[in-house]
Amino acid sequence: MTYQYIQLAYLDTIAGDDPQLRQTLLEMVQAELSAAVPEMNQALEDQQWEELHSIVHKLKSTLAFIGNQELTTLNQDMLSCLEERNYEADFGTWLSKYDHLSGPIRKELQQELAN
Amino acid sequence: MIEDDVSYARLIEILLNESSLLSCEVVKRHTLNAGLEAMEAEEFSAVLLDLTLPDSTGFETLETMLHRFSDHNIIVLTGRVDKELGIKAVKAGAQDFMVKGEFDGDQLAKALRYSIERKNVLSRLEDAQRRAQIGHWECDPAGRYFYASKETYRLFDLDPAEVHFTCEDLQAPDSPFAPLMEIEQETKPNGAAKKDITIQTNSGQKRCLSLQCQAEKIGEDQYVYSGIIQDITERMQSEELKKAHDLAQQTAKIREQVLASVSHEMRTPMNAIVGMTNLLLSSSLSEEQLNFVNSIKQSSDVLLGIINDILQISALQNELIVFKNKQFSLLELTEQLKAVMRPKLGEKELIFQINLDPDIPDQIHGDQIRLSQILFNLIGNAIKFTDQGFIELNVRKALETDDHFLLQFDLKDTGIGIPDDKIESIFETFTRISSKDRITEGTGLGLSIAKKLIEQQGGRIWAKSEEGKGSVFSFELKFFKTDQAAQPLNPQETPQPYIDPDMPFTIMVVEDHQINQMVIQKTLEKQWPNVNIIMANHGDEAIEILNKNQEVDIILMDLLMPVRDGFETAAYIRNEMDGEVALVPILAMTAHAHISEDGKYHQYGMNDYILKPFKPNELFTKITYHLAKPQPK
Structure with a gap:
C-alpha cells in the first residue's frame, strides 16, 4: 500500500520476514510519536532544554522507521539547535509543524497496523 | 669660504x-x-x-x-x-x-x-669598501705620511669619525694598527707579504682579517707601503664548519662500517644461540630451567633484532636493498601486523585500530615484506612511546592512475609526542628522543630504516606531533594495480561477515531507547543464532553487569543515555575495570554523522562507531571485524 506521509522501507528491512516484529515495531513507533509531541511541548514550556534534547535525539532513530523526510529534517534542525545550545531558535513554530505533521502520519501508521 | x-x-x-x-x-x-x-x-x-x-x-x-x-x-x-x-x-x-x-x-x-x-x-x-669589508692603507714613514680608509678603521673596530691616526700614532707600541706595521716590515725582503690575523673586537668576538701589503723602495732603506685588508671571518667560519662536517661524516661512516662489520660477524653466532635455545625449549626442562632458557631466548631475540637493524641500515645506506614487486593482500598484511602486535599492545592496554579506506583494492602489487617492516617499525615505535590511549592506522588512496595507486598511511598515537626542536632529526640514524623519566629501548634505527625503505621506493615520510598529546607519522608509497584491482577492500563487501556458528558469543547492548533495543536484538539474533545478547538501559547498569564477572565479547554503546552516558561508561570500563573486560571492543552507536571528525569516541577508549539508524550489514561487518575472526579461505 502506498501512503502520502509514511515510507516503511527501512522498517521492512529491519523486520525482514518477521511479521510479528514488523507489527511490534509499528506499534512502538506509533506510541512513541504520539507521546513525543505533548512531551516536547511540555519541555519547551518549562524550558527544560536537556529534556527536549533527549526527546528529539531519541526521535531521530524512531523517525527512520517512519520515513517522512519533512519530519526527519524538522527533527534534525531542532536537534542541531539544541546541540549548539541555541535556545533562541523558534522551537514554538517547529513544534506546531511537528504537531501538524504527526497527525496524518499517525493516521497512516494506524491504517498500516489495521491491515 | x-x-x-x-x-x-x-x-x-x-x-x-x-x-x-x-x-x-x-x-x-x-x-x-x-x-x-x-x-x-x-x-x-x-x-x-x-x-x-x-x-x-x-x-x-x-x-x-x-x-x-x-x-x-x-x-x-x-x-x-x-x-x-x-x-x-x-x-x-x-x-x-x-x-x-x-x-x-x-x-x-x-x-x-x-x-x-x-x-x-x-x-x-x-x-x-664598506660593503665588501675591504679597506686599504698607505704609509710613507720617511715622509711621515699615513692614510687608512674608513673601512680599515672599522675592521679594527675603531670609529673613523672618532679617531684619526697619524704616522706617529701608528708607531706607538700599543697602536691597534700594529699589525699593519708588522706586515710592512715583512714586505721588505720580497717587496710583498700576505698573512691572516685574528683580532678581538670590543664586544669580545673574534674577527679574522686577511692582510696584503706591497713595499716600494724609494731610497736607501726607505720604502712606501700600500696594503689592503679584508674581513674573512665568515669565510673562515664556513671553512671550519665544513671541516667539522666532513670530519663528522667521515667519523659516522667509519662508525657505521665498524658496526656493520662487527654485527655481521655477530649474526652467525647469534643465530646459533637462538637456534640452540629453541631446541632447548622444545626439550624436557624443569620450571626453573624453562625460565632461564626463556630469558636467554628473549635477550637473544632482542640482540638479533639490533644486529639486523644495524646490518639493514648499512645496506640501505649503500643502496644494496633490492625491492620486490609481487601481488599481496593489504588486508591480510595489516591483520597479521595486528596479530603480531597484540601482545605488546596488551601489555600497555592500548587500543589499536586499522582503518582501510573501502575503495582500496585488497590485492595490490608491491614489496609486501618491506611494507610490513615499515609498518612494524612505526607501530612498534608508537607503542614504545604511548603509555595510554590508542594507536590508529588509517590508509587511504592519495592518488590513482591507470596502473597504480599512491597510498597514504597515517599512524596516529596518543603518546608523549616529540618536542618541536627534535622533529627534524627523528629520522636520523641512532637518534632517540631522550626523556628524563623514560628509558628508551632500541638502537634509534627504526624510524631511520623506515624512512630509507620508503624513500628508496620513491615514497616520502613525514611526522607531525604535539608534545604531551601524540604524534602522527605519515608516509606515501606507490603500489601497482593487479588484475583483481577492481575487487574492492570494502569491509562491508569482503570479507563477508563470518562468525563461527558453533561458537556462541556475547554482545552487550547499552541502549536506553526501547525501539533500538528491540531492533538491535532481533537483527543480531537473525544474523547469528548463537549470539547471547545482554541488554543494559544505561551505563551504570552495564557496569553492574560487567562487575558480576559477566563475560562479554563486544559492547555496543549508545552515547546519549540517562544516568551515565556512553562516553563515561567506556572510560570507566577502560580505566577502572580490571582484566579482560577492560580490553573488550566497544563500538559507539550514535546518530551524529560527524562522530569520526573529532575522534572523541577514541579518546574515551571506544574502538569504532556505528551510525544510527544503522544498516544491518554494516553492524554485522563491524562486529565481525572487531571480534577478529576473519573468514577462512
Whole structure:
C-alpha cells in the first residue's frame, strides 16, 4: 500500500520476514510519536532544554522507521539547535509543524497496523 | 669660504659668479669657529679654507677642520710663499690647494668642480669598501705620511669619525694598527707579504682579517707601503664548519662500517644461540630451567633484532636493498601486523585500530615484506612511546592512475609526542628522543630504516606531533594495480561477515531507547543464532553487569543515555575495570554523522562507531571485524 506521509522501507528491512516484529515495531513507533509531541511541548514550556534534547535525539532513530523526510529534517534542525545550545531558535513554530505533521502520519501508521 | 680678508672673499665670490663653469652660492665666514659652526648647520659641496685666520693659523687650521669634518671637500688657500704648506695639506686630507693671486674665476671653478667629482668618487669607493669589508692603507714613514680608509678603521673596530691616526700614532707600541706595521716590515725582503690575523673586537668576538701589503723602495732603506685588508671571518667560519662536517661524516661512516662489520660477524653466532635455545625449549626442562632458557631466548631475540637493524641500515645506506614487486593482500598484511602486535599492545592496554579506506583494492602489487617492516617499525615505535590511549592506522588512496595507486598511511598515537626542536632529526640514524623519566629501548634505527625503505621506493615520510598529546607519522608509497584491482577492500563487501556458528558469543547492548533495543536484538539474533545478547538501559547498569564477572565479547554503546552516558561508561570500563573486560571492543552507536571528525569516541577508549539508524550489514561487518575472526579461505 502506498501512503502520502509514511515510507516503511527501512522498517521492512529491519523486520525482514518477521511479521510479528514488523507489527511490534509499528506499534512502538506509533506510541512513541504520539507521546513525543505533548512531551516536547511540555519541555519547551518549562524550558527544560536537556529534556527536549533527549526527546528529539531519541526521535531521530524512531523517525527512520517512519520515513517522512519533512519530519526527519524538522527533527534534525531542532536537534542541531539544541546541540549548539541555541535556545533562541523558534522551537514554538517547529513544534506546531511537528504537531501538524504527526497527525496524518499517525493516521497512516494506524491504517498500516489495521491491515 | 672661510677667509678673514673681507675684500678678498668678495673678490672670490665675484670671480665665481662670473665663471660659466660653475653655478654656486658662496657662503662667507671670517673666522675658523664661525666656519665650523656654519658647517655644523649646513652641508657644503666644497670649503675654501684660508689657513691664516684670526682664531687659528697655519697647518693647525686644517688639522682642526679635518678633525671635525674629515669627510668634507676642503680646498686650502695659501699665499705664494706657502706652497709647501699647500702640498702638506693635500697629503693630510685636503682635496686641493690654490695659491692666492695665481688663479682666475674659471680656474677656481674648474678646481672646485674637479674636487667635488673626486670627492664623489671617493665616497663611492668608501661605500664599496664598506660593503665588501675591504679597506686599504698607505704609509710613507720617511715622509711621515699615513692614510687608512674608513673601512680599515672599522675592521679594527675603531670609529673613523672618532679617531684619526697619524704616522706617529701608528708607531706607538700599543697602536691597534700594529699589525699593519708588522706586515710592512715583512714586505721588505720580497717587496710583498700576505698573512691572516685574528683580532678581538670590543664586544669580545673574534674577527679574522686577511692582510696584503706591497713595499716600494724609494731610497736607501726607505720604502712606501700600500696594503689592503679584508674581513674573512665568515669565510673562515664556513671553512671550519665544513671541516667539522666532513670530519663528522667521515667519523659516522667509519662508525657505521665498524658496526656493520662487527654485527655481521655477530649474526652467525647469534643465530646459533637462538637456534640452540629453541631446541632447548622444545626439550624436557624443569620450571626453573624453562625460565632461564626463556630469558636467554628473549635477550637473544632482542640482540638479533639490533644486529639486523644495524646490518639493514648499512645496506640501505649503500643502496644494496633490492625491492620486490609481487601481488599481496593489504588486508591480510595489516591483520597479521595486528596479530603480531597484540601482545605488546596488551601489555600497555592500548587500543589499536586499522582503518582501510573501502575503495582500496585488497590485492595490490608491491614489496609486501618491506611494507610490513615499515609498518612494524612505526607501530612498534608508537607503542614504545604511548603509555595510554590508542594507536590508529588509517590508509587511504592519495592518488590513482591507470596502473597504480599512491597510498597514504597515517599512524596516529596518543603518546608523549616529540618536542618541536627534535622533529627534524627523528629520522636520523641512532637518534632517540631522550626523556628524563623514560628509558628508551632500541638502537634509534627504526624510524631511520623506515624512512630509507620508503624513500628508496620513491615514497616520502613525514611526522607531525604535539608534545604531551601524540604524534602522527605519515608516509606515501606507490603500489601497482593487479588484475583483481577492481575487487574492492570494502569491509562491508569482503570479507563477508563470518562468525563461527558453533561458537556462541556475547554482545552487550547499552541502549536506553526501547525501539533500538528491540531492533538491535532481533537483527543480531537473525544474523547469528548463537549470539547471547545482554541488554543494559544505561551505563551504570552495564557496569553492574560487567562487575558480576559477566563475560562479554563486544559492547555496543549508545552515547546519549540517562544516568551515565556512553562516553563515561567506556572510560570507566577502560580505566577502572580490571582484566579482560577492560580490553573488550566497544563500538559507539550514535546518530551524529560527524562522530569520526573529532575522534572523541577514541579518546574515551571506544574502538569504532556505528551510525544510527544503522544498516544491518554494516553492524554485522563491524562486529565481525572487531571480534577478529576473519573468514577462512
